[in-house]
Amino acid sequence: MPMTITEKILAAHAGKEQVVPGELINARVDFVLGNDITAPVAIKEFEKIGVTDVFDRERVALIPDHFTPNKDIKSAEQARLLKQFSQKHNLVNYFEVGRMGIEHCLLPEQGLVGPGDLVIGADSHTCTYGALGAFSTGVGSTDLAAAMALGETWLKVPESIKFEFAGELKPWVGGKDLILYTIGDIGVDGALYQAMEFTGPAIESLSMDGRFTMCNMAIEAGGKNGIIAPDEITRAYVEGRCKRPYQFYRSDPDAKYEKVYYYDVSRIEPQVAFPHLPENTRPVSEAGNVEIDQVVIGSCTNGRMEDLREAARLLKGRKVHKNVRLVVFPGTQEIYLQALREGLIEIFIEAGGAVSTPTCGPCLGGHMGILAKGERAVATTNRNFVGRMGDPESEVYLANPAVAAASAIMGRIAGPWEVD
Amino acid sequence: MELRGKTWKFGSDIDTDAIIPARYLNTSDPAELAKHCMEDADPSFPARVRPGDIIVAGKNFGCGSSREHASIAIKAAGVSCVIAKTFARIFYRNAFNIGLPIFEAPEAAEDIKEGDEVTVDAGTGTITNNTTGRIYRATPVPPFMQRIIEAGGLINYVAERMKQSCTK
Numbered sequence: 001m002p003m004t005i006t007e008k009i010l011a012a013h014a015g016k017e018q019v020v021p022g023e024l025i026n027a028r029v030d031f032v033l034g035n036d037i038t039a040p041v042a043i044k045e046f047e048k049i050g051v052t053d054v055f056d057r058e059r060v061a062l063i064p065d066h067f068t069p070n071k072d073i074k075s076a077e078q079a080r081l082l083k084q085f086s087q088k089h090n091l092v093n094y095f096e097v098g099r100m101g102i103e104h105c106l107l108p109e110q111g112l113v114g115p116g117d118l119v120i121g122a123d124s125h126t127c128t129y130g131a132l133g134a135f136s137t138g139v140g141s142t143d144l145a146a147a148m149a150l151g152e153t154w155l156k157v158p159e160s161i162k163f164e165f166a167g168e169l170k171p172w173v174g175g176k177d178l179i180l181y182t183i184g185d186i187g188v189d190g191a192l193y194q195a196m197e198f199t200g201p202a203i204e205s206l207s208m209d210g211r212f213t214m215c216n217m218a219i220e221a222g223g224k225n226g227i228i229a230p231d232e233i234t235r236a237y238v239e240g241r242c243k244r245p246y247q248f249y250r251s252d253p254d255a256k257y258e259k260v261y262y263y264d265v266s267r268i269e270p271q272v273a274f275p276h277l278p279e280n281t282r283p284v285s286e287a288g289n290v291e292i293d294q295v296v297i298g299s300c301t302n303g304r305m306e307d308l309r310e311a312a313r314l315l316k317g318r319k320v321h322k323n324v325r326l327v328v329f330p331g332t333q334e335i336y337l338q339a340l341r342e343g344l345i346e347i348f349i350e351a352g353g354a355v356s357t358p359t360c361g362p363c364l365g366g367h368m369g370i371l372a373k374g375e376r377a378v379a380t381t382n383r384n385f386v387g388r389m390g391d392p393e394s395e396v397y398l399a400n401p402a403v404a405a406a407s408a409i410m411g412r413i414a415g416p417w418e419v420d
Numbered sequence: 421m422e423l424r425g426k427t428w429k430f431g432s433d434i435d436t437d438a439i440i441p442a443r444y445l446n447t448s449d450p451a452e453l454a455k456h457c458m459e460d461a462d463p464s465f466p467a468r469v470r471p472g473d474i475i476v477a478g479k480n481f482g483c484g485s486s487r488e489h490a491s492i493a494i495k496a497a498g499v500s501c502v503i504a505k506t507f508a509r510i511f512y513r514n515a516f517n518i519g520l521p522i523f524e525a526p527e528a529a530e531d532i533k534e535g536d537e538v539t540v541d542a543g544t545g546t547i548t549n550n551t552t553g554r555i556y557r558a559t560p561v562p563p564f565m566q567r568i569i570e571a572g573g574l575i576n577y578v579a580e581r582m583k584q585s586c587t588k
Contacts, residue, residue, distance in 0.1 A: 037442075037489075038486060038487065038488065040448050041492075044448070045575050048575050048579070049575055049578055049579045049582060050582070051582060066442075066445075067446060071446070074446035075446040078446060078447075122486055123485075124484065124485050124486040124510055138486040138510055139486060139510060139513060140486050140488035140510060140513060140514035140517060141514075142514065142517035142518060142574050142575060143513060143517060145575065146575065149578060149582065150578060150581075150582075154564065156562075188480060188483060189479055189480035189506065189508070192480065192506060192508070192509065193509050219484075219510075222483060222508060222509070224509055277433060364485070365437075365441065365442050365443055366442055366443070366445075383435075383437070383484060383485075385437045385438065385484060386438055386460050386461075387437055387438070387441050387460040388437050388442075392441075
């Protein structure tokens with residue numbers, strides 16, 4: 001029976017010839033992860049199980065990235081739990097501040113997750129690794145605890161939805177715009193419990209960074225996972241990088257989909273998601289006059305090299321508007337260093353922006369860029385819920401790095417062509 | 421098990437930031453989290469919620485972050501169960517894993533008004549609105565999830581399994 005890429009990966013990890021949507025399986029996990037918010041709860045639960053060791057000390061990653069560098073004493077206590085647990089269990093993949101990165105930028109970069117893997121993480125944006133052709137999904141802390149002990153997890157095989165993107169991208173349009181457009185079309189529960197498979201010529205020519213951005217936001221449509229069939233672009237990324245053997249899967253041509261959506265990307269403009277849901281999208285040209293106070297460029301959604309280059313291209317030789325603070329968050333130390341070598345960090349600082357060590361901080365209203373009551377931000381992050389970045393009466397507008405940079409310069413939501 | 425309480429009504433797409441804002445996530449202490457439960461959706465909720473109260477919501481309840489703190493906060497606030505049209509999938513798993521009863525019941529979620537007195541028979545998924553006399557049925561829980569509930573949550577379920585595999 002024909003299967004989708006998601007079904008094939010799940011079948012392989014459940015030791016089955018085939019699986020069908022709706023089936024409950026026990027699946028072997030290749031890698032699990034948690035952060036300084038979710039792992040403390042997982043560690044407590046893990047200790048209740050009564051096992052002495054994690055299933056594999058090379059396949060459990062603990063990444064203190066949300067409230068780090070520690071923002072207050074309580075956060076420091078939480079981060080310390082990760083460190084102590086990592087020492088006790090001799091975990092190979094504990095990443096201390098200074099050597100860390102935002103988890104979903106870091107793990108692919110370090111070659112810890114790869115094509116064909118089954119990954120679960122106690123963070124909803126774990127779906128990012130689908131960009132590599134892996135099955136990867138977010139879970140809660142208790143599920144992480146169970147998987148740390150067992151090396152397996154239970155899953156319901158999801159139905160798949162196919163999204164086919166044809167045509168050529170307009171200037172300044174990237175993965176962020178394709179996924180925002182999609183969420184705008186199907187809604188924040190448009191793919192509830194389902195696999196989102198991104199296909200078509202526009203995806204085949206999309207960079208790895210653009211693919212990470214798309215799969216990252218599958219959860220914003222309620223998806224269980226986002227996935228892209230690995231190809232030569234994937235191979236170029238993972239070769240020499242992946243620390244474990246990997247396997248390329250692709251959907252059978254006659255695989256069954258619950259639905260198929262077709263999009264002509266040549267008609268898609270840079271998108272902006274208005275408060276307070278990622279589905280409230282409109283083309284940037286229809287944004288109207290929205291004056292802003294802050295711009296955030298970075299996060300697990302758009303904190304990679306391509307994103308920083310795009311922002312720097314607009315900010316080079318220009319100044320951030322006098323009413324705006326710009327904060328740039330490279331995704332990992334390696335990205336930070338590369339941006340430094342390419343002169344991007346200098347461009348951001350010359351423009352009047354602040355550059356931070358990698359952290360999830362502002363994206364979830366943790367620290368390093370909290371909004372006051374009534375303030376507005378344009379952010380390259382993934383959520384614009386009420387109070388997401390600070391006061392419940394503040395506002396977040398989601399956009400790609402070029403729109404964010406242009407907006408920082410103009411002091412209002414702006415298209416990149418307005419400054420370039 | 422019978423759950424009984426007064427209802428609090430919320431709309432659709434109630435996200436986990438509304439259930440427990442990230443600014444309180446520097447602790448996982450249930451009592452601390454309960455103090456801020458639903459705060460950004462209804463600031464009066466933490467002070468006015470009473471043990472046994474029931475949350476009734478629209479579609480996609482618990483969307484967004486994977487933070488288990490959301491289901492922990494609701495449980496620790498004394499809420500006996502959540503009834504919604506649909507649940508976001510990570511929240512759904514988390515609720516079962518920690519033992520917060522949740523019921524997918526679109527009709528009940530639509531009909532029930534804020535302040536109604538509702539009784540839920542957790543075993544059968546029968547929801548009775550004592551205020552109006554109307555009766556609803558929740559979508560049945562898959563048998564596997566039922567086993568997790570019977571074991572008293574995922575951790576107990578896993579602990580039992582580990583014990584069995586050791587004695588084999």
